[in-house]
Amino acid sequence: MDGSWGFFPPVVSVYALLSSLALLVMLSISAFFLEFARKIGCRQSRDHSSGVASFFEDPNSLKKVPCPSIFDPAERYISLIVPAFNEEHRLSGALVETINYLQERAQLDSSFSYEVIIVDDGSTDRTSKVAFDFVRKHTIDKVRVILLGGNHGKGEAIRKGMLHSRGELLLMLDADGATQITDLQKLESRICEFAEKELKSPLLSGQGLKISDVSVAAFGSRAHLEKQALATRKWYRNFLMKGFHLVVLLTAGSGIRDTQCGFKMFTRTAARRLFTNVRLKRWCFDVELVYLCKHLKIPMIEISVSWSEIPGSKIRLTSILHMLFELVLIRVGYGLGIWKIRP
Structure with missing residues (x-):
C-alpha cells in the first residue's frame, strides 16, 4: 500500500494527535489547580493549628505587646485595619x-x-518607619504595626490584622485614603440598625447579646460611580474590568456589585467566622469573602461610599491575570470540597 496511512487517513491522524495533546494539556492544568488548591488548604490548616504567639513592637518601650486574638472578648469599639x-x-x-x-x-x-492596625506587607521602602512614627506619637494602645516580613498579598495582610484586632466592629480600608474616612459611619449605622433588629427578634432577645455578636458584613461600593469611570478609563481597561465582573458573577454569584472596593466593615463575630476561613492572599480575597458570606449565611449590605482616584495604583495587566487564576481556585477549592469551611 504505497503512500498509505494504514487504517487512518492523514486528516484523522492529525486530529487524533491534536485531540490527545489538548486532552493532555487540560489534564495537566486541572492537576496543577488541584494540587495548588490542596496546598493552600493544607497551609490554612497549619495556620489554625500552629498557635505561634505573635507580638507588636513598641518603639516607645523595650517590652513586646502580645497580639490579641479575634477569639478574645472585644476591648475596643472599632478596629481599623490598614494593609x-x-x-x-x-x-x-x-x-x-x-x-x-x-x-x-x-x-x-x-x-x-x-x-488602628497597620499591616506592613513586606515593604521595601520606608513604610514601616512612617507607621512606627505614628505609634510613637499616639502610643501602641491606639496605633499598632504588624510586620509580615515578606510580601504575602493584601488579602493576607488584612487577614492578619483582623485576627489580631480588639474591636466590636472591624473596618478594612486602603492605605491611599481613596475613600473618605467619614463614610465609615454609613457602614456602621447600617450594621447597627440591622443588628439591633436581630437582637430584638424572639430568637435572640433576652440573651444579653451585643451588636458584635450578630454576624453581618457591610461592603463599601463604588458601583454608583461606574458610568463616570467608564467614561474616563481606557477602552481596554473597561473591557478587562467588564470581563472580570462577569467571571466574579459566575464565581460568587449576584448580590454585591462592587466586590473590590477596599472599604468593608464586619462585626466581630462575622470577622471571626470569615477570616478564619479565607484562603486567598492577594487580589480576589474580596470575592472569596462574598462566597463565604453566602455559604455561612452572613447577611451582606452594599453601601455607596465617596471615592477618588489616587495616583500610584498597583494594578497591572498581570494583576488581572492573577485575579482570574484566583477565581478559578475558588471554584476548584470550594466546588470540589478541597477547602473546608468552618462554621
Missing part, C-alpha cells in the same frame, strides 16, 4: 486624616474607643 505595601508616600496623609477623625469622635463620645 500597606510600599506606601511610604501615601500612608502618612491617610493616617493623619483617619486618626484626626477618630480623635474627634472620641472627644464627643467617651464610650467611643478605637485602634
